[in-house]
Amino acid sequence: MTPCELSQAALDIRELVKRFDRPAVDGLDLTVRRGEFYALLGPNGAGKTTTLRMVAGLLQPDAGTIRVGGIDALADPVAAKRLVAWVPDEPMIYDKLTPLEYLEFVSGLWSVDAANAERQAGELIARLGLAPYANERCEGFSRGTRQKVALAGALIHDPRLIILDEPLTGLDAASARQVKQILRERVEAGDTVLMTTHILEVAERMADRIGVIARGRLLAEGTLAELQSLSGTAAGANLEDTFLALVAAPEEGP
Amino acid sequence: MTASPSTPSLAWFARHEARIAWREWRAMVSAGGRRRTRTLVLALASFAIVMHLVAAMIVGPYAQVTVADHDALVAMTVTAVLAWCLVLSQAMESVTRAFYARADLDLILSSPARSRRVFMVRLAAVAGSVALMAMVMAAPFINVMAYRGGLRWLSSYLVILGLAAAASAGAMALTVGMFRAFGPRRTRLFAQIAAALIGAAFVIGLQVVAILTYGTLSRLALFQTGTISRSAPAADSGLWLPARAMLGDGLSLALVCGVGGGLLALAIAVFSRSFGSHATAAAGAAYGPRARRRRTRPFRSLAPVAALRRKEWTLLRRDVWLISQSLMQVLYLVPPALMLWLSYREGSGAMVVLVPVLVMIAGQLSGGLAWLAVSGEDAPDLVASAPVRTFDILRAKVEAVLGCVALVFLPFMLALGWVSPFHGVVATAGVLAAALSGIAIQIWFRAQARRSQFRRRQTASRLATLAEAVSSISWAGAGALAAAGSVLAVIPALIALLMLAGVRSLRPREMAA
Numbered sequence A: 001m002t003p004c005e006l007s008q009a010a011l012d013i014r015e016l017v018k019r020f021d022r023p024a025v026d027g028l029d030l031t032v033r034r035g036e037f038y039a040l041l042g043p044n045g046a047g048k049t050t051t052l053r054m055v056a057g058l059l060q061p062d063a064g065t066i067r068v069g070g071i072d073a074l075a076d077p078v079a080a081k082r083l084v085a086w087v088p089d090e091p092m093i094y095d096k097l098t099p100l101e102y103l104e105f106v107s108g109l110w111s112v113d114a115a116n117a118e119r120q121a122g123e124l125i126a127r128l129g130l131a132p133y134a135n136e137r138c139e140g141f142s143r144g145t146r147q148k149v150a151l152a153g154a155l156i157h158d159p160r161l162i163i164l165d166e167p168l169t170g171l172d173a174a175s176a177r178q179v180k181q182i183l184r185e186r187v188e189a190g191d192t193v194l195m196t197t198h199i200l201e202v203a204e205r206m207a208d209r210i211g212v213i214a215r216g217r218l219l220a221e222g223t224l225a226e227l228q229s230l231s232g233t234a235a236g237a238n239l240e241d242t243f244l245a246l247v248a249a250p251e252e253g254p
Numbered sequence B: 001m002t003a004s005p006s007t008p009s010l011a012w013f014a015r016h017e018a019r020i021a022w023r024e025w026r027a028m029v030s031a032g033g034r035r036r037t038r039t040l041v042l043a044l045a046s047f048a049i050v051m052h053l054v055a056a057m058i059v060g061p062y063a064q065v066t067v068a069d070h071d072a073l074v075a076m077t078v079t080a081v082l083a084w085c086l087v088l089s090q091a092m093e094s095v096t097r098a099f100y101a102r103a104d105l106d107l108i109l110s111s112p113a114r115s116r117r118v119f120m121v122r123l124a125a126v127a128g129s130v131a132l133m134a135m136v137m138a139a140p141f142i143n144v145m146a147y148r149g150g151l152r153w154l155s156s157y158l159v160i161l162g163l164a165a166a167a168s169a170g171a172m173a174l175t176v177g178m179f180r181a182f183g184p185r186r187t188r189l190f191a192q193i194a195a196a197l198i199g200a201a202f203v204i205g206l207q208v209v210a211i212l213t214y215g216t217l218s219r220l221a222l223f224q225t226g227t228i229s230r231s232a233p234a235a236d237s238g239l240w241l242p243a244r245a246m247l248g249d250g251l252s253l254a255l256v257c258g259v260g261g262g263l264l265a266l267a268i269a270v271f272s273r274s275f276g277s278h279a280t281a282a283a284g285a286a287y288g289p290r291a292r293r294r295r296t297r298p299f300r301s302l303a304p305v306a307a308l309r310r311k312e313w314t315l316l317r318r319d320v321w322l323i324s325q326s327l328m329q330v331l332y333l334v335p336p337a338l339m340l341w342l343s344y345r346e347g348s349g350a351m352v353v354l355v356p357v358l359v360m361i362a363g364q365l366s367g368g369l370a371w372l373a374v375s376g377e378d379a380p381d382l383v384a385s386a387p388v389r390t391f392d393i394l395r396a397k398v399e400a401v402l403g404c405v406a407l408v409f410l411p412f413m414l415a416l417g418w419v420s421p422f423h424g425v426v427a428t429a430g431v432l433a434a435a436l437s438g439i440a441i442q443i444w445f446r447a448q449a450r451r452s453q454f455r456r457r458q459t460a461s462r463l464a465t466l467a468e469a470v471s472s473i474s475w476a477g478a479g480a481l482a483a484a485g486s487v488l489a490v491i492p493a494l495i496a497l498l499m500l501a502g503v504r505s506l507r508p509r510e511m512a513a
Helices: A003-007 A048-055 A077-083 A099-109 A114-127 A143-155 A173-188 A200-206 A224-231 A239-248 B010-030 B033-062 B070-100 B105-110 B115-149 B151-182 B184-214 B227-231 B238-246 B250-287 B304-318 B320-325 B327-331 B334-346 B351-375 B380-385 B390-419 B421-444 B451-460 B462-483 B487-505
Strands: A009-019 A023-033 A037-041 A063-068 A084-087 A161-165 A192-196 A209-214 A217-222
Touching: A009 A048, A009 A192, A023 A037, A023 A048, A023 A192, A023 A217, A037 A048, A037 A173, A037 A200, A048 A063, A048 A161, A048 A192, A063 A077, A077 A084, A084 A143, A084 B380, A099 A114, A099 A143, A099 B304, A099 B380, A114 A143, A143 A161, A143 A173, A161 A173, A173 A192, A173 A200, A200 A239, A209 A224, A209 A239, A217 A224, A217 A239, A224 A239, B010 B115, B033 B115, B033 B462, B070 B115, B070 B151, B070 B184, B070 B238, B070 B250, B105 B115, B105 B250, B115 B151, B115 B250, B151 B184, B151 B238, B151 B250, B184 B250, B184 B327, B238 B250, B304 B320, B304 B351, B304 B390, B351 B390, B351 B421, B351 B451, B351 B462, B390 B421, B421 B462, B421 B487, B462 B487
Parallel strands: A037 A192, A037 A209, A084 A161, A161 A192
Antiparallel strands: A009 A023, A009 A063, A209 A217
8 A cells, every 4th residue: 555545544454463262353454545435244253343343442452553544543542532433233322311411421522512512413313313212311212213322422523434333233224224324425525434234235335345354354355346356256246145255265375 | 853742840940040040150259260269269268257256256155045035035036037127128139130130031931831930930049049148147156156055056047048938928029019019110119229128227227226215326235225125025925936946946946937938838829920921011111101301401511521420420310220229328327327416416425436337338339339330331332432541431430439429428527527527537538448449449340231230240249349348347447446546547447458459469350442
C-alpha cells in the first residue's frame, strides 16, 4: 500500500495477532478505505468478532498494529475511540433508562455538545421508528428495538468509522431496510462502515468491498467480481457460492 | 431413533439436578485453579477453627444444662426462633429465585416430561440447601456443646433439619400467596422486602427493646435480666419442644422432625402443581406495561465522568428490587439510630458501641454497591469503547458508590459529630476506610455480570466475599478501639491493610480491555 493510500485508510491493521487457547487472529492484515462500506465475512470462529473487538479497543492484541484514521489505536486508544462506534451483535443497553436517556448518556461519554446531541437524538429516534418508545424504559423492549436503540447510540456522536457485528440480527424487514439506508447515507457522507454479517445477500448488495476471513487470516478481499475471479467460480456465481469456494479451499503452505 | 413412551422419573430428575448442582459447586471452588482452591480451603479451615473458638467462649459454659433448667429452655427457644426467622428469610429468597430463574424452564415445559416432578425436586432442593446452610452455620456451636456436654447435643442437627423443613414450607406458602395476591411483577420485590424484614426484624426488635430498656445493643441483655423467663410458660409447655429436642429428648426430637418433614412434604405436594404456571407468569412479567416518563428537560452537557456517575445513580434509584437487596444492611442502622438519639438525650457514652456498627455496615453496603457499579455494568462494551480512560471510568464508579454511602451515613456522622466531635471524626474515618476497602475488593475481583445477577455476587468469588467480611470486621474493630481512645486500634487497622494487600496479590489476572 502506498503512503497516499495509507493516508486514505479509515482502518489499517498490520500483523494482528490474538491468541486465546488457540490463535483467534493470526497475523491479520486488513485495510479499509475512507468512505467505504466493507463487509467482513467468515465462518463461525474465523476471528471476525475478535478482530472488531480489538479495533474497538475492547480487547488487547498480542501483537500487531491498529491505526484508526491514521491514529495508532494501541498507543492512543482514547483518541482512536473518538472516531469509532461499536455495535455488538447482542445489544447492550440499560433496562432502566429510556432511549432518550440512553442517548443523552452516550453523548456525555463522547462529550457531544448537548444541543447538537439532542437534535441528533431526535432525528435518529424518528428515523429508526423509535418515537413511540422514546420515553419508555428499555426493559421489555424486543431484541430488534433494543438493537435500534444501540445503533442510535452508536451514531449519535457522529463517528468516522462505524463497526457493526451482525447488526441486522433480530430486525424485521422494514427496520433492516431503515438501518441499511442509514448506513448507506453515512458512507455517502464520507464515513466508513465495517460490518460482519452472515447474511451474504446484504454484503453482496451493500458492500463496496468484501473481505473473507478464516482461521484468523484474510483469505481474499475485493469486489464480488474480484472474489469470483480469485475463487475460480463462474462470473455469474452469487456471493454464497464464491464465499463457500473460498473458505473451502485448502490453505496454502508457506 | 424413537423416544421412549415413559417419562423421566422423580429419581431421574433428582440425579440430573444433583449433577448440575455438583458441577456448579466444583466450578465455583476450583474456578481460579489449584492455588485459589488451596487458599480458599485454608481460609475456610481457619474460619471454622476461629468460629469453634468463638463458640466455645459463648456457649461452652452452658453445655451441662438439662431440660429442667427453665432459663436455658427460654434462651434456647429464643435462639431457635431467631434461627428459624433467618432460615425462613433465606428460604423465601431461594423460592423466589427459583420462580424467576429462566434457565432451562422453556426446555422443561416444552418437553413431554411431567414438569411437576422436576419442580418437586427443585422445591426439595431449596429446603435441602437452606437446611445445609443452617447446619453449617450452627455446626461450631453444636460441636462445642457435644464435646463439652455429651453426644445428646448432636440431636440439634436434626432439630435444625426439622426447623429448616418447616421454614421452607412456610416460605413456599408465603411466596405463592404473594404471587396470588400481588401478581408476578411485584412478587419478586415484595418477597425480597419481606425476606429482609423477617430476617432482620427479630434481631432488630430485640436490640430496640434492649436499648430502650437497658441502653445497650446486646441482644442477650433482655434474657440476662430474667424479664422473659419470669413471664414465660412453665417448663412442661409445648413451646419448649425444639429446646427439649436439642437437649436430646427423643419424643420432642421425633415431634419436631415429624412436623417439619410433614409440612415440607405437604408444601411440595401442593405447590409443585402451580410452580410451572407461576414461573411462566414470572417470565412474562417483563413484557407487561412499561414505566413511561414524560420528558420535559433538554439534554445536559456533561463530562464523561459526570455522565457515568449520573447513570449509576439513575439506575440504582430506579431499581427498587436492587435497593431492597441492601435493605437488610440498612435496617440494621435502626438500632444505632435509636441509640444515637438516646445518647444525645441522655449524654451517655454509647459511642464506643455505635462507631463499629456504623463502620461494619458501611463496609458491607459499599461492597454491594461497588459490585453493581463495577461488575454489574449492563453495557460494558459501550463504556469500554468510549473515549474515556479506564482510570476515569473507575473513578466515576467509585465516586458514584461513595456518593450513595455518604447519602446513607452523612446524617449519622453529622449527628455523631454534634454529640461528640471526636467520635464523629473516628466514625467518619472508619466508614471511609471500610467503604474504600469494600470498593477496592470489588474492583480487584470484578467479573462482568448482569445487574440482575446481584444475588450471585457472593458466590461468584468466595475470596472477595470473605475479604469483604474480614475487612469490615477489622475496620469495625479499629473503630471501636479508636472510639474508646485506645492506641491498640492500629492493630485491627493493620490487619485490614495487610489482608487487603494479600487479597490484592490473589486477584484474578486483569481482563483485557
